[in-house]
Amino acid sequence: MKIPFKFTFELVPGRTSRGKPVDSILTFAKKAASDRKLAALSITDNAGGNPALAPQALGYEIKSLGIKPVIHFSCKDKNRNLIESELFELARAGLDNLLVVTGDYPRSGYHGTAKPVFDLDSVHVLSIISDMNNGFLLDHNAPGGEIKLASSKFQAGCVVSPFKRTEPEQVWQYEKLKSKLRAGAGFIISQMGFDIRRFHELRLLVDLITRQSNTKPPELIGTVFLPTRKLARLILEGDVPGCTIPQRLYEKIDTEASSDDKGLMARLERGARLAAILAGIGYDGVHLSGPRLEYEHVAWLIKRTCELVPVWKSFIQEFLWTEEWPFYYFQEDQETGLASCNISERIKHPATGMPERVWFSLNQLIHDMCFEKTGALYEPMQKLSEKVIHSHSEHFYTQAEHVIKKIMYGCMACGDCTLSLMAYICPQSQCAKGLLNGPCGGSCNGWCEVWPTQKKCLYVRAYERDPAIATKTHEMLPPRDWALYLTSSWLNFYLGKSH
Ligand code: SF4
Incomplete structure (x- = not known):
């Protein structure tokens, strides 16, 4: 079991350059920097496909406070030239930790919905980052061609979802993960989710890929998401792309939200239990995320996780929602209810007419x-x-x-x-x-x-x-x-x- 365990937290900038939303992010970052319980703060890039303060703007300030920022770097709003130019900017500023994502489809913008760009995909961006780290050679047609550029020191990671309901979606997620690792991703952050057998599947798969490719294992971080009732409802209704929540869990959150603290302590305790299991099954860390959380809540959750790690097995049953999943990538381990190393049978014939x-x-x-x-x-x-x-x-x-x-x-x-x-x-x-x-x-x-x-x-x-x-x-x-x-x-x- 891996203790000490690494914790990170996700910050979501709003559509403004100043005022309360920015101040509260910086207050959170100041406390995190002085308390030293969090290894890094990640900053989203136009989350949900809506315009917002660029993550690098906050990245500079957060870095100067003494805590590592991880910049979300998405493909949705920029073409390859702007991507390269922003990478130079980030390298210049020493913002070397990047989480590369495809990005949500644009949902809003000034005078209407923005044009979706997606000139490169996440595998391309990871590849260009690897080339930049190696100091890439400009081709002879480019101005100043055939010179080798100074190398950068990026550490780039990627996201994968182990929480897809259908076989095609899940198999593709894992095959694309292999492409991302081949393109140079050094760490993986899971999509948010609640089912521990699915988290365990991802752990086993990453081990399998590493063994088969005989490469250095990427760091595997599991997202522990702490939704409010309102956000849980939006996820249940399918309004948050790529995110799912089990119906039974939503009903629980709904009941908890009627308490005096609006369900705050219940969601922190649930987060700590899930984080403890992730430590137990061999994750390298936990990425915490959720709205309306002060730094003190996060510090409490981290302390509570450390208390619960020795008894992580006793919580497994609370995080199994078998009725949600028509397909599992690995067969069940009968003893624990988690995943075994045996890959499940796939559909034998194409499901088409x-x-x-x-x-x-x-x-x-x-x-x-x-x-x-x-x-x-x-x-x-x-x-x-x-x-x-x-x-x-x-x-x-x-x-x-x-x-x-x-x-x-x-x-x-x-x-x-x-x-x-x-x-x-x-x-x-x-x-x-x-x-x-x-x-x-x-x-x-x-x-x-x-x-x-x-x-x-x-x-x-x-x-x-x-x-x-x-x-x-x-x-x-x-x-x-x-x-x-x-x-x-x-x-x-x-x-x-x-x-
Ligand atoms: S869900 Fe599938 S078809 Fe739709 S944007 Fe993503 S990859 Fe393309």
């Missing part, structure tokens, strides 16, 4: 004929491409491709087609965030975060067509190259211009 299966097989057949080197049409298509490029017919050829693919897949003419890697579903038009290397954490019961109950997550649909697609360990797909926009992906493929 006949028309979907026929459509998928047909696409595969055509793809293999045209785009695999051994395919019957590969060579003729390649020769045709060489004739068409820079000829009068190039425009017609490009338009014909776009019309055909628009009708069949909702093609957005990115010029670098990834259909064959996504079970023939276009990520540019069918994923709200255009993600190329696995799903975000926002899906709920298989539905997309952005269109719940209307549109399934692209990655769930792809998994249902072909479950093997999630577990194929392919290299990171590079970000979309905007120089190829509105060009022919077929020409780009045969002439070696695309990925």
